[in-house]
Amino acid sequence: MKRLFASALVRDGAVAGAANLLANGGSFVYYSAAAHALGPATGGLFLALIAAALLISVFANIAGVALTPDVARLHAANDRGGVRVLAGRAALGWLASGIALIVVALALTGPGESLFHLDDPVLLIETGAVVAANALLFLTRAFVQAIARFDVYAWSNVVETILKAIAAGAIVAFPSLRLTIGSLAAVLALSALFTAWPVFAYVRRARPVVPAFAQRSGVRSLIAAFSALAVMTFADGIIARHMLAPFDAGLYNAAALAGRALMSALGFLPLVILSKLAHDREESERGDRFFYAAVGACCLGAIAIFALFPTFILIAVGGRAYVAGAPLVALYGIAASALSMTNVVVSYRISRGARTIGRVLIVIAAAELAAMLVYHPSAAALVDVLIAGHTLALVGSCLTGARPQRSRRAIDAQTGARSAGSSTT
Incomplete structure (x- = not known):
């Protein structure tokens, strides 16, 4: 360790x-x-x-x-x-x-x-x-x-x-x-x-020289995945402003601001440190277990903070004029925690070889956007849609298949066997 x-x-x-x-x-x-x-x-x-x-x-x-x-x-x-x-x-x-x-x-x-x-x-x-x-x-x-x-x-x-x-x-x-x-x-x-x-x-x-571009796998999946995550991060605030009364939309966007602050704070440690495990093929399986355990711990800890201190968080974000939105903050913390960890997991899984994760997230983002446009009787209802959509995105990003990564020992053993076979023929 x-x-x-x-x-x-x-x-x-x-x-x-x-x-x-x-x-x-x-x-x-x-x-x-x-x-x-x-x-x-x-x-x-x-x-x-x-x-x-x-x-x-x-x-x-x-x-x-x-x-x-x-x-x-x-x-x-x-x-x-x-x-x-x-x-x-x-x-x-x-x-x-x-x-x-x-x-x-x-x-x-x-x-x-x-x-x-x-x-x-x-x-x-x-x-x-x-x-x-x-x-x-x-x-x-x-x-x-x-x-x-x-x-x-x-x-x-x-x-x-x-x-x-x-x-x-x-x-x-x-x-x-x-x-x-x-x-x-x-x-x-x-x-x-x-x-x-x-x-x-x-x-x-x-001197300008037109370069030869390398053929890289995974770029399309990366673009699709992070485009979907961008929509899931920001679209709800725009919809809230259009669908809700100005005061209610203000409370909602204050809760969303607190949620995005949480996403930035939560995403730092796992993304900078733990995603380095993606390049350690020799400890692939153990690294996976440690990574997902850390993601789960960060997610649960953030949810607990938002559930225990919603009023304090909202006053810090917008002042006492926003106190009426404290129940939204407690709920939004669940959605923001799930989406924050989805960002981290997506980066990790793409670096490990996942190629279908972008398509999965595009489908989830489209379904979430459609649900918010159809089912919007209140700010709480919008947050309910976010909780369901972001949680589904987190589960989907964790379960989407990645290309198998062999350890260096296995690769070296196979290379050695081939060398031995070629020397005896």
């Missing part, structure tokens, strides 16, 4: 995980400050708009994750020209997507206002700016990780956290929904530019 944790706490995983946790903490402090300053109705609208922005921009993160292996391979071969080509394609994709998003936002201003019960179209434009800035930040961080600039990745998260702390102070002093969303867009844009500069410096003098 000592060797296991010693090998797990490698520099890249520790730096990336700690920096990510810091940035997520800064984000939730910012969102909490907005919820305190704006109150349940307006604060709930803000959280719903941010949920929509994150749901759209998270696909840039998925694209960055899919590009990372190719960029890392080119970096290892010192092929800066190939990295430059991939960075250019990513930038063009981001720019084209941003233009398309602006066109769609302008075309759907009326339906968008109806969906979120808005009377200010400027808020939709600011939300689009949040999407664009966050997508650029996701892509640039994927590239700095792929070229092994974990120092830049860490400082990027520190800069984002500091800027969000400053913006949170401005929101508390001058509570305004326009200021809240606009300041978030500015923070994300500045953080993205800070992160992009080292990537630009890395490739600017390189």
